[in-house]
Amino acid sequence: MLEIKHTLCPSCSVGCGINVVSEEGDVVGTYPYKRHPVNEGKNCLNGRNSIDIYKNRLESAIVSNSNVELDKAIDEVCNVIKSKDADKITVFCSGNNSVEDIEAIKAFAESNNFNIVLYADNFVDIDFDVASYEDIENASSLIVIGDILYTNPLIGRRIIHAKNNESNIYSFTPENSVTANVSSEIFDSIDDVLDNAQDKLDESSVILFNVIESSEQLDKIKEISEKTKSKILPVFSKCNSKGAMGVVKAQSKEELSELLNNTDALLVFNDDLIPEIDFDFDSISNIVSFTPCENSTSKASQIVVPIKSWLENDGSFVNAMGETQTFNAVIESDALGVDEVIEKIQEKL
Numbered sequence: 183m184l185e186i187k188h189t190l191c192p193s194c195s196v197g198c199g200i201n202v203v204s205e206e207g208d209v210v211g212t213y214p215y216k217r218h219p220v221n222e223g224k225n226c227l228n229g230r231n232s233i234d235i236y237k238n239r240l241e242s243a244i245v246s247n248s249n250v251e252l253d254k255a256i257d258e259v260c261n262v263i264k265s266k267d268a269d270k271i272t273v274f275c276s277g278n279n280s281v282e283d284i285e286a287i288k289a290f291a292e293s294n295n296f297n298i299v300l301y302a303d304n305f306v307d308i309d310f311d312v313a314s315y316e317d318i319e320n321a322s323s324l325i326v327i328g329d330i331l332y333t334n335p336l337i338g339r340r341i342i343h344a345k346n347n348e349s350n351i352y353s354f355t356p357e358n359s360v361t362a363n364v365s366s367e368i369f370d371s372i373d374d375v376l377d378n379a380q381d382k383l384d385e386s387s388v389i390l391f392n393v394i395e396s397s398e399q400l401d402k403i404k405e406i407s408e409k410t411k412s413k414i415l416p417v418f419s420k421c422n423s424k425g426a427m428g429v430v431k432a433q434s435k436e437e438l439s440e441l442l443n444n445t446d447a448l449l450v451f452n453d454d455l456i457p458e459i460d461f462d463f464d465s466i467s468n469i470v471s472f473t474p475c476e477n478s479t480s481k482a483s484q485i486v487v488p489i490k491s492w493l494e495n496d497g498s499f500v501n502a503m504g505e506t507q508t509f510n511a512v513i514e515s516d517a518l519g520v521d522e523v524i525e526k527i528q529e530k531l
């Protein structure tokens with residue numbers, strides 16, 4: 183018999199509702215949660231494919247490329263931890279983790295004097311008021327930095343509404359990208375669009391961005407916003423980056439690389455940081471991944487511990503416009519949650 187349960191899409195920071203269809207304990211499909219206020223009855227392809235994290239979940243723990251019992255992997259994690267100085271152990275978390283998981287990871291790192299690092303698309307400080315999704319469609323002018331129509335389509339939908347409402351859209355986005363297709367004018371760099379389009383902004387305008395090259399650029403966006411009274415909306419690639427930043431201070435790529443240079447053991451909670459960070463990860467003697475499914479980072483890890491995927495988890499997260507949303511497991515699972523894995527490790531340390 184088909185069963186339909188509601189959760190939130192984990193594929194970006196917009197916070198769209200999603201219905202997950204299961205049959206006899208297995209996830210078989212999705213369809214949009216029609217009455218959800220964020221996605222207005224729609225989900226993008228990334229959202230519809232978000233069930234892949236469940237479908238591709240790891241069947242076993244792995245140590246040195248061999249499948250092992252979970253307890254054996256936990257023992258190996260403890261052996262790695264015991265063999266290193268605490269200040270050479272770095273715990274990595276990201277917006278793929280729920281608020282509750284981030285809190286558990288932070289408590290684990292702090293109680294053992296490990297380093298903890300959060301990486302959120304190179305954003306470091308987002309302690310300012312942000313625009314709502316409604317502000318976008320009602321904006322007189324928009325500055326759009328990044329291909330937001332492609333990466334965050336249900337915010338992109340608001341940009342299209344704004345275009346239909348005759349908003350001017352000034353972008354820094356790849357030529358031929360979907361965002362370029364709706365832009366009034368495309369600029370060559372982030373600084374270029376900020377310098378040349380700021381005169382077009384007023385109090386009903388919004389600066390939207392999903393990429394930033396430096397903290398100076400973020401300062402510049404904030405200055406322009408103050409000067410023109412326009413609003414700002416940073417949009418993240420990971421669903422709970424904003425919520426995670428409320429628990430752990432985020433670090434820039436440079437700060438992260440500096441910390442990794444001083445790391446002998448890296449414990450990665452639910453992320454695939456290797457493709458994101460330009461760093462020689464072979465220089466770290468032990469990498470441990472806690473992940474629901476295989477990724478580039480787990481493939482480079484000596485120890486891989488399976489954890490619950492988003493669909494098997496309960497918790498809360500904070501969407502791009504700062505609203506806290508809660509979600510429930512849509513499928514039963516034998517996998518451990520982050521808090522349960524940490525408890526097992528802590529018991530053996």
Ligand code: SF4
Pocket residue numbers: 191192193194195196197198221224225226227228229230333334335336337
């Ligand atoms: S816009 Fe983001 S949150 Fe919404 S369905 Fe697409 S990937 Fe999921």
